[in-house]
Amino acid sequence: MYRYDEFDHTFVRERVAQFRDQTLRRISGELTEDEFRPLRLMNGLYLQLHAYMLRIAIPYGTLSSKQMRQLAFIGDKWDKNYGHFTTRQNLQFNWPKLEDTADILQALADVEMHAIQTSGNCIRNVTADHWAGVAADEIEDPRPWAELLRQWSSLHPEFCFLPRKFKIAVTGAEADRAAVAFHDIGLKIVRNADGEAGFQVLVGGGMGRTPMIAKVCRAWLPKGELLSYIEAVMRVYNLYGRRDNKYKARIKILLHEEGDDVFRKMVDEEYEKVKAAGGVSHLVPEKEIARIETYFAPPIYDALPDEDAQLTQHLRANSKMARWYEVNCAKHKQRGYTIVNISLKPEGGIPGDATSDQMRAVAGIADKFSLSEIRVSHAQNLVLPYVRKKDVVAVYHALEKYGMASANLGLVTDIIACPGLDYCALATARSIPIAQAISKRFEAPERQKQIGDLAIKISGCINACGHHHAGHIGILGLDKAGKEFYQITLGGSADEHASIGTIMGPGFSDAEVPTAIEKIVDTYIGLRQPGETFLGAYRRLGAAPFKEAIYAQAAE
Amino acid sequence: MAVKKDVRQVLTANLLKDGLVVFMTDGAAWSPWIEDAAIATSKESALELEGRGNIAAKANVVVGPYLIDVIEENGRPRANLIREHLRTLGPTVRTDLGKQAERAAGGSGQGGAFI
Amino acid sequence: MPLIKNGHYIDDAYIRIEGEAPVPDDGDVLVDAVRLKDDTAVLRPRQGKLGVLLMNTVDAEELVPHLSKLALVALEFPQFHDGRAFSQARVLRHTLHFKGEIRATGKPMADQAGHLVRCGFDCFETNTRQPLDVWQRALDAVRGVYQRDYAGLGDVVRKDL
Numbered sequence A: 001m002y003r004y005d006e007f008d009h010t011f012v013r014e015r016v017a018q019f020r021d022q023t024l025r026r027i028s029g030e031l032t033e034d035e036f037r038p039l040r041l042m043n044g045l046y047l048q049l050h051a052y053m054l055r056i057a058i059p060y061g062t063l064s065s066k067q068m069r070q071l072a073f074i075g076d077k078w079d080k081n082y083g084h085f086t087t088r089q090n091l092q093f094n095w096p097k098l099e100d101t102a103d104i105l106q107a108l109a110d111v112e113m114h115a116i117q118t119s120g121n122c123i124r125n126v127t128a129d130h131w132a133g134v135a136a137d138e139i140e141d142p143r144p145w146a147e148l149l150r151q152w153s154s155l156h157p158e159f160c161f162l163p164r165k166f167k168i169a170v171t172g173a174e175a176d177r178a179a180v181a182f183h184d185i186g187l188k189i190v191r192n193a194d195g196e197a198g199f200q201v202l203v204g205g206g207m208g209r210t211p212m213i214a215k216v217c218r219a220w221l222p223k224g225e226l227l228s229y230i231e232a233v234m235r236v237y238n239l240y241g242r243r244d245n246k247y248k249a250r251i252k253i254l255l256h257e258e259g260d261d262v263f264r265k266m267v268d269e270e271y272e273k274v275k276a277a278g279g280v281s282h283l284v285p286e287k288e289i290a291r292i293e294t295y296f297a298p299p300i301y302d303a304l305p306d307e308d309a310q311l312t313q314h315l316r317a318n319s320k321m322a323r324w325y326e327v328n329c330a331k332h333k334q335r336g337y338t339i340v341n342i343s344l345k346p347e348g349g350i351p352g353d354a355t356s357d358q359m360r361a362v363a364g365i366a367d368k369f370s371l372s373e374i375r376v377s378h379a380q381n382l383v384l385p386y387v388r389k390k391d392v393v394a395v396y397h398a399l400e401k402y403g404m405a406s407a408n409l410g411l412v413t414d415i416i417a418c419p420g421l422d423y424c425a426l427a428t429a430r431s432i433p434i435a436q437a438i439s440k441r442f443e444a445p446e447r448q449k450q451i452g453d454l455a456i457k458i459s460g461c462i463n464a465c466g467h468h469h470a471g472h473i474g475i476l477g478l479d480k481a482g483k484e485f486y487q488i489t490l491g492g493s494a495d496e497h498a499s500i501g502t503i504m505g506p507g508f509s510d511a512e513v514p515t516a517i518e519k520i521v522d523t524y525i526g527l528r529q530p531g532e533t534f535l536g537a538y539r540r541l542g543a544a545p546f547k548e549a550i551y552a553q554a555a556e
Numbered sequence B: 001m002a003v004k005k006d007v008r009q010v011l012t013a014n015l016l017k018d019g020l021v022v023f024m025t026d027g028a029a030w031s032p033w034i035e036d037a038a039i040a041t042s043k044e045s046a047l048e049l050e051g052r053g054n055i056a057a058k059a060n061v062v063v064g065p066y067l068i069d070v071i072e073e074n075g076r077p078r079a080n081l082i083r084e085h086l087r088t089l090g091p092t093v094r095t096d097l098g099k100q101a102e103r104a105a106g107g108s109g110q111g112g113a114f115i
Numbered sequence C: 001m002p003l004i005k006n007g008h009y010i011d012d013a014y015i016r017i018e019g020e021a022p023v024p025d026d027g028d029v030l031v032d033a034v035r036l037k038d039d040t041a042v043l044r045p046r047q048g049k050l051g052v053l054l055m056n057t058v059d060a061e062e063l064v065p066h067l068s069k070l071a072l073v074a075l076e077f078p079q080f081h082d083g084r085a086f087s088q089a090r091v092l093r094h095t096l097h098f099k100g101e102i103r104a105t106g107k108p109m110a111d112q113a114g115h116l117v118r119c120g121f122d123c124f125e126t127n128t129r130q131p132l133d134v135w136q137r138a139l140d141a142v143r144g145v146y147q148r149d150y151a152g153l154g155d156v157v158r159k160d161l
């Protein structure tokens, strides 16, 4: 993991002191709310429905056990003993007081964390593949570059007052687990014809009111040119992105309105100017990337056989654990190791919520069995990246003790849901209760297994924090004459074959949603070919049979 | 919010220091309970409430005061919109938290104005 | 509106020439950028400095033919959060190597001081709610800069870069 040096420490400490000063100026009345709002937002502090909310950056979803313990401590001391992991790999506290926020930020700074740029029209927390560094299908570890981007984007002098927020995601693997095509900039490490690794740069993806899949802006960029090239993209966006309408202000709209080719040309021309401007070299200093890379060097792995005989025996004896192992553990690049995914989606629970006790438990397990490292996935789950197969049984039992051994990764009950109207000031409808009802409906393990891979994603408003456009089944909560109702989309996908879901038709009341989802699922099971996933079947069959199934009921 | 003809409105805001939801009472204080809220029944009284809210905002006590529509249930106001109703309760998925929990614990608005 | 430069309030030496009003023979003047194009009288030899006010919808590159004659480019912040002028200033300083004054006009916010300076601004329009000491404090608050080629005087950049 990256460790702060003196420079990083000073930077974050000074920033906390600055915010403490700004908060005091606000409470004393020296600053008005209009003046203070942008300042608190730049430090991740929102005013939500019931209270303030503090969003803490977890850069590219990587956490140490020490940091996780500190989050638990903050939850106990200044909040209500729990936090919410988000689709941006961040953590939100729902009840902090303004008066306490500077102290919370100081407690974060003590463990090399902050809340800078988790809000506002700036470059937000950079996200990455949550299996980075350990996935079997990885070309190269993207984390050094994600860290470089984190530093480069922190209080960037030129790009903190953009037309709109700006999200960057990075992956180094073939399978896209970071949804890069749905980001303002998506970066994918790929090899060129000579076998050299570089970045494929995608631009202009996004969700929200106008969902779009990103376009390839550069098929292959030498890695050292990353920052200068992104600087050119950002400058084009900052100067020409629309500012007259909040819903048309993302870079995707600029790209769409200019057209791919014109946009690419604008960026290329700007990039030539950046390179020609001189001063310091446009390349990332090799020394600096080498310095960062040392922090992400692979750990010293034990030499182990790929299969652990004892584990195999235990799995044979405990079918519940065997199912969990099959569903939640993924192939590691190192023999004898596995990636353990901790589901934060207990059947009927609140997606992404973890209590302070659970956080501490995960920290303890990570210390014992995963080199003190934890990841947060954009699907609101946690990951233990370095578990030896021989420790799997112990890990399972420890998780089970804290209600974190649900065997549902990637299944129908592994639902993404934004906070919705239960917490969020922008919401038009609740999303968590819908997730809970669906999860309850499908809780039988055999049923989940029978259905197989299925991503249900729920947002409480058009902002789409719950990624509903990218759900195999997407659910969007809206308001109709003061009543919550829900629109269903099918066929979205956030992986390397990204697609945007199609709206099926008129919406449903909250009570009707689980049944509608059930009809969709039953239709799939009835029509699928052997081995065909839900998404595969939908892509083959189209919307018609599903529409028929859900709207037939209304006609009856 | 536009003031309507047939008015039943109360004034709400969030406290600056802790962000919690409050309502303006008859005594021009702030209470966490909508039951304590002063109900405006005319355009004039709604505007007057709003004016008092703006003064409190200027005095850095509350943030973003605004009027909400209410209906009266057993002589007590209840927020009309679901969003506003939820603000008087807390998260429906965590009934152990927020005003609903305090209310269940017997803390609800028998007077109880705290500012 | 008060102006801040080099850590002090300064008097504005420039006279703003609105629209198409004639440019006097002497004195420092601030004209709209469009007049550089159509009005040769503006560029005639005269006593006093020439400054232009560049709207934030116009490319800084448009000034290239006249840059050597300009002592001041004033950029605008219609609202503090409209950040186009940051890029314009950066282009003027870094790409076009402009050495004159770059002034932030309109509604820049004191808490943006660090951003402004690092993009190349050296003069700031302010108001009574944001006195000099607030600007100074904002500037001193976070001295480290991660972006090595944006660092200004007094900034701390990561050692090795």
Ligand code: SF4
Residues within 6 Å of the ligand: A418, A419, A420, A421, A424, A425, A426, A427, A428, A459, A460, A461, A462, A463, A464, A465, A466
């Ligand atoms: S999608 Fe809407 S309701 Fe959900 S968290 Fe985002 S803004 Fe709030």
